[in-house]
Amino acid sequence: MKYFSSRGGMQPQSFSEILLEGLAPDGGLAVPDHYPQVSLATLESWKNLRYGELAFEVLKHYATDIPQADLTALTTKTYTEAVYGTEAITPVRDLFDGMKVLELSNGPTLAFKDMAMQLLGNLFEYQLARVGQELNILGATSGDTGSAAEYAMRGKKGVRVFMLSPAGKMSAFQRAQMYSLQDPNIFNIAVEGLFDDCQDIVKAVSEDLPFKSRQKIGTVNSINWGRISAQVVYYFNAYLRVAAKVGDPVSFAVPSGNFGNVLAGHIARMMGLPIRKLVVATNENNVLDEFFKTGVYRPRTSKETHITSSPSMDISKASNFERFVYDLMGRDPKALKALWDQLAKDGKFDLSADPRFKEVEAKYGFVSGCSTHADRLNTIREVYQRTGTLIDTHTADAVKVAKPYVEVGVPMVVLETALAVKFAETIEEATGQVPPVPKAFEGIEKLPQRVVNMPISVDAVKQFIATHTHL
Ligand SMILES: Cc1ncc(COP(=O)(O)O)c(C=O)c1O
Ligand SMILES: N[C@@H](CCOP(=O)(O)O)C(=O)O
Numbered sequence: 001m002k003y004f005s006s007r008g009g010m011q012p013q014s015f016s017e018i019l020l021e022g023l024a025p026d027g028g029l030a031v032p033d034h035y036p037q038v039s040l041a042t043l044e045s046w047k048n049l050r051y052g053e054l055a056f057e058v059l060k061h062y063a064t065d066i067p068q069a070d071l072t073a074l075t076t077k078t079y080t081e082a083v084y085g086t087e088a089i090t091p092v093r094d095l096f097d098g099m100k101v102l103e104l105s106n107g108p109t110l111a112f113k114d115m116a117m118q119l120l121g122n123l124f125e126y127q128l129a130r131v132g133q134e135l136n137i138l139g140a141t142s143g144d145t146g147s148a149a150e151y152a153m154r155g156k157k158g159v160r161v162f163m164l165s166p167a168g169k170m171s172a173f174q175r176a177q178m179y180s181l182q183d184p185n186i187f188n189i190a191v192e193g194l195f196d197d198c199q200d201i202v203k204a205v206s207e208d209l210p211f212k213s214r215q216k217i218g219t220v221n222s223i224n225w226g227r228i229s230a231q232v233v234y235y236f237n238a239y240l241r242v243a244a245k246v247g248d249p250v251s252f253a254v255p256s257g258n259f260g261n262v263l264a265g266h267i268a269r270m271m272g273l274p275i276r277k278l279v280v281a282t283n284e285n286n287v288l289d290e291f292f293k294t295g296v297y298r299p300r301t302s303k304e305t306h307i308t309s310s311p312s313m314d315i316s317k318a319s320n321f322e323r324f325v326y327d328l329m330g331r332d333p334k335a336l337k338a339l340w341d342q343l344a345k346d347g348k349f350d351l352s353a354d355p356r357f358k359e360v361e362a363k364y365g366f367v368s369g370c371s372t373h374a375d376r377l378n379t380i381r382e383v384y385q386r387t388g389t390l391i392d393t394h395t396a397d398a399v400k401v402a403k404p405y406v407e408v409g410v411p412m413v414v415l416e417t418a419l420a421v422k423f424a425e426t427i428e429e430a431t432g433q434v435p436p437v438p439k440a441f442e443g444i445e446k447l448p449q450r451v452v453n454m455p456i457s458v459d460a461v462k463q464f465i466a467t468h469t470h471l
Contacts, residue, residue, distance in 0.1 A: 001064045003030040003225065006326040007340065008333030014065040016127050019120075019226045020135060022219030023206040028333075028340075029323050030225045035270040036061035038236075043273070044246045046236065051089035052079040054240075055119070055233045062229045066126075074126060078119045083107060090115070090234050092241050092413065096386050098406040099253075099399065101416050102238045105392075109177060110419040110438070111312075112261065113148030116230035121152030123226060124159055124218075134158040135218045136469055138205055138461075140198035141165050142257065143174040143312040144418060146188070149220040154183040161220075162187045162465055164198035167453060170311055172445055173422045179449035187468060188451040189461065194302045196317045197456045199258075204458045205465075215465055222260025223319050231264035232271070239273055242411045249276035251365075253402035253414045255394040256280045256288055257313035259320035261415065266324060269365060276410050277361075280368040281401035283310045283376075283394075288318055292360065292368035295352030297321070297343070309373050309426040310393040312418065328356055328364075369401035373426075376400070380420075380430035390420035390427055390435050 002012035009026025018030040046054055055075040056068075063071055081087045084106045091103045107114025128135055135158060139149050146163045153161050165178065167190035179188050191198050202219060206212055222228055239250050252275060254262040262280050269275040282289045284306040291297045300316035308314055322340065328351075329335040342349045351357035360366050371379075379396040383389060391399065395416045406412045420427045420435040427435050437444075454460050 001036075001062055002033045004033060004333070005029070006031050006322050006333060007337045015063040015225075016065050016130075019123060019127055019224070020133070020218050022217070022224050023203060025209055027203065027207050028336075029223055029319070031323055031326055031331075032062060032225075035267065038272045040247050043236075043240070047240050047246070050079075050087075051233075051237055052076040054237055055079060055230070058233045058236055059229055070126065074122050075119065078122050083118060090237055092238055095383065095399070095414065097403070098408070098410075099402060099412045099414055100242060101391070101395070102234065102413050103416050104234060105416055105419045107148070108151045109144065109147040110422055111144035111148060112415065112417040113144045114152070115234060116227045117145075117148040117152040117220065119230045120220060120224070120226050121156060124153070125156050128158045134216055135160075136216050136465060137161045137218050137220050138202050138465065139163045139220045140195060140202045141178070142195035142314055143170040143422075145221060147174065147177040150178055150181055150186050154181060154186055156185070160185045160187065160469065162189060162461070162468070164189050164191050164201060164461065166190075166194045166198060167192050169194060169307055169314065171423050171425070173424065173441075174311075176445040176447065176449070177441070179451045180444055180447035182450055187464070189464065190451050190453050191456055192453070193456040194305050195315050196305065197302055199317065199319065201456070201458050201461050205462060208462070211462060215469055217465075221319065222258055222263075228260060228264050228267065228320070228323075231261060232268050235265050235268035235275070236273060238413050239275070242413055243274070247274055249274050249410050251275065251277035251279065251405065251407070251410055251412045253279035253281055253398040253405070253412060255310070255313060255398040255415065255417045256282055257285075257315035257318065259288060259318035259324065261417065263320045263323055266327070266364060266366075270327070275365055276407070277367055277405055278365045279398070279402050279405050279412075280366060281398040282368070282370045283308045283313045283397050284370065284372055285314055285316055286370040287316050288321065289368040289370040291321075292366055295354070295357040296348060296350045298348035299343070309376055309423065310397050313394055313397065328360070330356070367405055369404070371397040371400045376426065377430040380427060384431045384433065390431065390433060391416065392418040392420045393423045393426050394418055
């Protein structure tokens with residue numbers, strides 16, 4: 001498998017190369033030259049695989065330059081009961097009214113990011129040893145990528161993590177998870193802005209090619225294809241658990257911000273997984289919902305971005321949307337680049353009159369909706385009253401948005417992207433219940449925190465990296 005840039009400006013590269021590369025040199029995102037096809041017969045043969053075995057079966061199509069014996073060793077080592085607390089790794093539980101919940105948050109940091117990040121940590125370690133290189137990871141987080149990356153990379157040889165987070169915008173638990181880490185290879189930087197500002201800095205640093213190459217800069221956000229490919233696996237796993245028989249349709253509802261998670265569902269669908277609908281659920285930051293309803297894509301400025309009680313989705317410029325639009329434009333990098341040039345000039349583009357936009361639902365299964373703080377409270381309360389379980393605020397957004405799209409005879413699987421304890425304040429507001437704190441995190445909010453504050457400045461971040469890469 002070879003990878004190209006969505007904007008056309010990258011020589012073909014292998015999986016291992018783009019794994020360390022992150023953003024493509026022309027500012028675009030790495031995309032595979034084709035989507036491997038999985039037949040129903042193959043799907044049937046995967047039914048009884050363990051999660052690590054299934055991950056190997058899916059990823060071997062993408063990581064074609066990693067010897068299969070090594071890849072299987074990596075996936076088996078990553079997806080264990082010891083790390084995820086359950087042999088199923090991502091169990092599915094019943095909710096109500098035709099909906100089910102896919103548990104993706106049983107990993108070390110209690111959010112779905114662990115599913116890919118734990119593998120990425122092992123892949124980085126493996127690949128860096130193969131090429132004898134070090135890696136300085138520059139990441140942006142709105143709350144969960146940061147801790148998942150830091151827990152996956154802490155203590156890893158030859159890897160440092162520089163993680164930008166929006167100062168004061170994450171939950172107290174999320175802040176404590178990241179900032180309480182004292183490992184010498186972890187650096188937390190709180191930026192006086194929002195997630196989008198942090199992500200812009202990551203991209204600007206990555207686009208300075210001499211600096212990137214000199215400082216060996218890599219990424220762990222979903223702009224890194226390695227993240228996306230690992231996330232494709234749980235759609236296959238959930239499908240095999242939920243479909244009454246292989247070939248039956250299943251829908252998925254996905255709390256969405258940077259569009260990485262639902263893009264992984266789109267890729268699973270492009271590979272032949274019988275997904276009926278992909279429900280894109282946003283919070284009050286509804287840029288994606290607006291696009292799927294109208295064809296107009298208008299990312300908002302930081303000033304127009306709402307700070308909400310599902311803070312990890314407070315994103316107005318979804319990086320991975322570019323990968324979907326690349327597919328929508330017939331995988332034509334020139335057409336994609338023209339749209340992104342227009343975006344840079346006008347701040348938006350409009351596909352409402354384009355016949356390809358009209359097929360978004362029929363051809364790709366995408367539908368969408370948005371949710372508010374009041375919706376979140378009502379949904380968390382309803383789930384608690386009807387099932388006795390607590391769901392987090394992001395999962396609640398997806399349950400709310402999924403409801404009108406549930407069809408008789410088609411299971412609707414809602415992706416649980418975090419555990420309630422990460423957003424305890426809102427859960428208590430909704431239900432009067434304080435979510436139980438797992439033993440590993442008892443007292444975490446009282447631990448000393450290690451974080452550096454910074455303005456929104458690419459130069460300040462570069463300088464910080466340059467002075468800390470020898471440590
Ligand atoms: C808890 C939670 N839910 C949903 C999302 C949105 O996922 P994505 O950015 O892949 O769209 C995020 C952040 O990415 C998150 O941390
Ligand atoms: N919601 C994320 C934001 C970054 O998303 P990513 O999937 O691109 O890493 C977070 O919690 O940090």
